[in-house]
Amino acid sequence: MLRSMITASNTMNELQKQMNNISHNLANLDTTGYKAVNTSFSELVRQQIEQVDEKNNEVAQSRKTPPGLRLGVGALAVDKLTNSQGSLKETGRNLDFALTSPYQYFQVDVDGEVQYTRDGAFTLSTVAGNANQVQLMTADGHSVLDENGNAIRFDRRYQNVQVDKNGTITVSSGNEGEAPLRFNLGIVRAVKPQALAAEGGNLFSVDDNLRATALINLTGAGRQEISIKQGSLEASNVDVSKEMTDLIASQRSYEMNSRAVTMGDQMMGLINSVR
Incomplete structure (x- = not known):
């Protein structure tokens, strides 16, 4: 549960940066010569957890995936200045x-x-x-x-x-x-x-x-x-339709990750309530 909460909170921080960029772009819609800043995401380095130890060599050799789990730790936001010509x-x-x-x-x-x-x-x-x-x-x-x-x-x-x-x-x-x-x-x-x-x-x-x-x-x-x-x-090169679409998508992603934090909290609460 702790890992899921950390992963979700890391991603929420990066999504907040995207929403900040979108807000800044929309606020400068009428700013002369303004260049929009777009946000893309990449995955942070995954962590390999070796929790499977194959005792049977035949089974181990027949595996199509590496043993254990590869857990991500969230997303990383990358800002990029858009240099397209404005009207x-x-x-x-x-x-x-x-x-x-x-x-x-x-x-x-x-x-x-x-x-x-x-x-x-x-x-x-x-x-x-x-x-x-x-x-x-x-x-x-x-x-x-x-x-x-x-x-x-x-x-x-x-x-x-x-x-x-x-x-x-x-x-x-x-x-x-x-x-x-x-x-x-x-x-x-x-x-x-x-x-x-x-x-x-x-x-x-x-x-x-x-x-x-x-x-x-x-x-x-x-x-x-x-x-x-x-x-x-x-004029500014901000594309209003793109910004609004990205805003909706980022808000929904933020909501999904916040629910992941809530679910992790509920699961920890259930464990703590066991007598």
Whole structure:
């Protein structure tokens, strides 16, 4: 009974993680550029209990299964980031940039650390200490970086912002004879997307030891891989029907395992009541 209760309780803990992920996905259904987290399960290592000792060699040789019992100890939940492309929503706003290729991310500065996002709803904000300059920012106030890791800043008279499909921003003042400025958006491609760690606020980070192998900075000829559409935003890739189906299945599995714990408790109660 104790083994059945331990196995069931281990599985219940992992099922709770799946339900937490489903709740998080549904809560971010309308979050720009959000990537759903799906849960899969694998079986924990089984334990072999040798409780059968065959005395008859003929019987032992005729067995189709190994002697004893192989008891599982529950399931293990594995989280996986889903990088499928979300649908595009037209906004008509010049500072809305939608990445139209999966596995690509904007680079942003978060308190001195480079992090990554698919949310391209940008704004122009005055540079602290210099009222004559503006910089490209995320909706949460993080600086958007160029391909060299520098904040994108320019004189505030340059208000006309255009971006091509390869991520080159052109800003112009509209004054005749004044040359426009150009910046290359910092875009990376995740070749090992599971190295991305969610930081909240629709941001991801990568461990410094994994950064060189998990990400490719799309510069030079690599910028031809970039695909951006201006005046649009990428919607969440959460599939509501799948999430609801998984939620029902996980709740029923949780209920089944909780009943296994209850049955184990009842059986132990019967044993304890024997006089």
